[in-house]
């Protein structure tokens with residue numbers, strides 16, 4: 001079984017109370033989900049460049065068995 005690499009974002013890294021996790025095949029796709037989550041769950045309608053950079057830093061590759 002080949003492992004597939006996904007980009008994982010754990011909201012906990014920015015919002016310690018939050019258990020949201022999202023993974024997608026590319027960083028950009030993961031960021032889209034993460035941004036939508038930040039807007040709906042954390043009231044961040046506008047995500048500052050600083051926060052965006054922080055989010056991208058937290059995204060890490062994970063191996064998933066398909």
Ligand SMILES: [Zn+2]
Nearest residue numbers: 011015018020
């Ligand atoms: Zn969250």
